[in-house]
Amino acid sequence: LKSPYHGGHLEVIVGPMFSGKSEELIRRVTRAVIARQRVRVFKPLLDDRYHLSAVASHAGRTVDAVAVRDAAGIRSNLALDGGSETTLLGLPGGVLPDVVGIDEVQFFGADLVPLALELAAQGVRVILAGLDLDFRAEPFGPMPELLARAESVEKLTAICTVCGAPATRSQRLIGDRPARFDDPVVLVGAQESYEARCRVHHEVAN
Ligand code: ADP
Secondary structure, X not given: OOOOOOOOEEEEEXXXXXXXXXXXXXXXXXXXXHOOOOEEEEEEOXXXXXXXXXXXXXXXXXXXXXXXXXXXXXXXXXXXXXXXXXXXXXXXXOOOOOEEEEOOHHHOOOOHHHHHHHHHHOOOEEEEEEOOEOOOOOEOOOHHHXXXXXXXXXXXXXXXXXXXXXXXXEEEEEOOEEOEOOOOOOOOOOOEEEEEEOOOOOOOEO
16 A cells, blocks of 8 residues: 555544544555555544444444553553564554554543654554544644644545535534533533534534
């Protein structure tokens, strides 16, 4: 699989919910597997909506993934591959996968950034997929810095459920009403759902 980049690099895939980020990550990873490259995919443990051990798109395609608690979990999983030499940051020398994919990147902390950079420096192609914006349309987690540092950025759109225009935002609804700016990100017992919306039809209640 020919990459336009010399050696390791960062590829970021962003967009709102339902924009096909997981589909695109699965597509790139599947092609790398066909090219007989060593691939490892990670996702945060909290995203267990569909599968604990796979990345799944809304359309139903899946690829095997390791669920981890945080960036340190990725680090130790990769170190488990063996290899006696370790780099300063604790990664094994010479035994890293060719490709590391990470889904739902927005849920990782700021420490995902140095990990991604070290993997790239070690020659790994790192594919990072996740939401660029939260339900308030504010930049989400480590995404802004990853977007700035990536060699390649693909910004996908969904379809606005109100008007059919390209959707760039994720509308959070609680009991069919727009969520408020300071509603907690995790609402226990609430009837909540998400829809893709364009800028005009994205609403945040006060
Ligand atoms: P993401 O990872 O960005 O949430 P997925 O890859 O899981 O996206 O799902 C994308 C799929 O979701 C589309 O191919 C389509 O089948 C479906 N879908 C459902 N609602 C919408 C919508 N409003 N706009 C676009 N696709 C949608």
